[in-house]
Amino acid sequence: MNVKLSAITSCLLLAVSSLSFAADVAPVMDAKSCDQPKYPKAALMNEETGTVTMGFLVAADGKVVESKVEKSSGSKSLDKAALSALSLCKFKPGTKDGKADQLWARVDFVWKLE
Numbered sequence: 001m002n003v004k005l006s007a008i009t010s011c012l013l014l015a016v017s018s019l020s021f022a023a024d025v026a027p028v029m030d031a032k033s034c035d036q037p038k039y040p041k042a043a044l045m046n047e048e049t050g051t052v053t054m055g056f057l058v059a060a061d062g063k064v065v066e067s068k069v070e071k072s073s074g075s076k077s078l079d080k081a082a083l084s085a086l087s088l089c090k091f092k093p094g095t096k097d098g099k100a101d102q103l104w105a106r107v108d109f110v111w112k113l114e
Contacts, residue, residue: 034090040077067086
């Protein structure tokens with residue numbers, strides 16, 4: 001009976017440990033690798049603010065392959081400016097099963113007047 005329990009416990013531990021190796025780690029933006037987005041003049045004059053949530057598909061070499069707005073700030077010009085500027089950033093590549101891989105990263109950018 002102890003042998004059966006021991007074998008079941010070993011199988012469960014093996015299954016749990018293999019799950020931890022299968023985890024994806026999202027890419028991380030290197031904010032020093034690119035310029036901050038510039039406030040569009042019209043948005044500045046209209047005192048537009050908000051947070052835009054963007055998705056960046058990052059290749060294994062850290063370069064952005066594709067980008068999209070996931071949630072708008074409420075201003076198309078603010079969204080476009082953030083997406084254009086941050087698409088030029090370098091990222092620390094994400095990993096899949098411990099190896100650099102092409103994965104999506106989510107980035108929020110807050111537009112505020114000071």
